[in-house]
Amino acid sequence: xxxxxxxxxxxxxxxxxxxxxxxxxxxxxxxxxxxxxxxxxxxxxxxxxxxxxxxxxxxxxxxxxxxxxxxxxxxxxxxxxxxxxxxxxxxxxxxxxxxxxxxxxxxxxxxx
Amino acid sequence: xxxxxxxxxxxxxxxxxxxxxxxxxxxxxxxxxxxxxxxxxxxxxxxxxxxxxxxxxxxxxxxxxxxxxxxxxxxxxxxxxxxxxxxxxxxxxxxxxxxxxxxxxxxxxxxxx
Numbered sequence: 001x002x003x004x005x006x007x008x009x010x011x012x013x014x015x016x017x018x019x020x021x022x023x024x025x026x027x028x029x030x031x032x033x034x035x036x037x038x039x040x041x042x043x044x045x046x047x048x049x050x051x052x053x054x055x056x057x058x059x060x061x062x063x064x065x066x067x068x069x070x071x072x073x074x075x076x077x078x079x080x081x082x083x084x085x086x087x088x089x090x091x092x093x094x095x096x097x098x099x100x101x102x103x104x105x106x107x108x109x110x111x112x
Numbered sequence: 113x114x115x116x117x118x119x120x121x122x123x124x125x126x127x128x129x130x131x132x133x134x135x136x137x138x139x140x141x142x143x144x145x146x147x148x149x150x151x152x153x154x155x156x157x158x159x160x161x162x163x164x165x166x167x168x169x170x171x172x173x174x175x176x177x178x179x180x181x182x183x184x185x186x187x188x189x190x191x192x193x194x195x196x197x198x199x200x201x202x203x204x205x206x207x208x209x210x211x212x213x214x215x216x217x218x219x220x221x222x223x224x225x
Contacts, residue, residue, distance in 0.1 A: 004154075043203060043216035044155065088154050098145045098207050098214045099168060102154030 002027045004091050006103035014111055019076040021106050023089030026070070031095065033065055033072045036088040038105065044088055048074060079110040114138075116217035118204050124223045125194045133189045133220045135204030142209040144187050146179055149201045149219070158202075161187060162209065194224045 003026040013019045021035075032051050036044035050056045050063040050072065062075040072091075076083055086107050090100040117136040125131050137144050142163050147155035148171075157171040163184035172179070176194075181187040191198055201221045205214040 008152075043218050044214075045216070046213055049213065090154070098143055098205060099157050099160055100155075100214070102156070104152070104154050 002091075002093055002101050004089055004101050004103040006087075006089050006106045008104055008106060010107040010109050012109045012111060013079050015079060015081060017079050017110075019079045019083065019108055019110070021074040021076075021087050021089075021108065023072045023074075023103055024070055025072070025089075025091045025101075027091075027093055028067070028070065030067075030070075030091045030093050032092040033063070034090040034092070034100065035061075035063060035074045036090060036102075038086045038088055040085075076108075079108075081110050081112050084108055084110045116204055116206050116215055118202075118217035118220050120220060121218065122221050122223075124225065127195060127224055128193050129224075130190065130192045131194055131222065133191075133202050133204075133222070135187045135189070135206075135217060137185065137187070137204070137206030138215055140208070141206035141215075142184070143207045144181060145205045145207075145214065146187070146189050147203040147205065147216075148173075149203055151200075155203055158189070191222075194222075196224050198222060199224045 035048040038044045048063040056063045060077045064073045086105040088105045089103040144161045146158040149155040160168040161181040176192045178190045201219040203219045205216045
């Protein structure tokens with residue numbers, strides 16, 4: 001059974017610090033990897049996607065992928081209280097579709 | 113429309129009642145997905161449409177769940193004879209079909225009493 005694992009947290013960091021969120025996945029055939037942010041009571045919002053090994057940066061966000069270790073992470077630099085949310089890691093196993101396997105999410109708390 | 117629209121936003125059903133949840137995707141999006149999100153969990157895939165064709169329904173938990181998209185736009189997820197374990201948020205998402213970037217609606221929170 002294909003699985004995506006995340007620590008549920010909460011992960012608490014002070015404002016201005018780097019938040020590091022981690023995710024592991026079970027299937028080496030995984031093709032694409034996504035990070036969604038979900039505020040309480042709201043729908044998931046795509047913030048990053050990565051397809052190739054290495055780092056991908058977008059503003060304060062950096063996604064890191066290591067396929068050999070089956071590991072994907074999200075770094076948030078200069079964390080702000082508005083970053084407080086649940087971050088969902090999602091993996092696509094089946095090609096160019098939106099059929100994703102989500103982790104349970106990590107709750108991030110950024111304290112002023 | 114500007115985004116994916118779902119209705120109703122909240123639905124309370126008595127056990128055994130049938131419910132219908134509506135999704136209006138972003139205009140022009142050919143791909144439509146339904147996900148189920150239990151409290152404290154990540155979304156779980158239910159079913160996928162490309163235009164009017166239901167290409168994957170492997171995530172539907174039982175034959176009480178049925179989805180349709182007859183004209184390739186609006187979709188309805190129907191749950192027959194609801195059970196308490198059906199209580200969850202039902203999320204609809206659409207994409208242009210050329211990639212997996214999903215745009216989610218606000219969801220329907222279903223509570224079965």
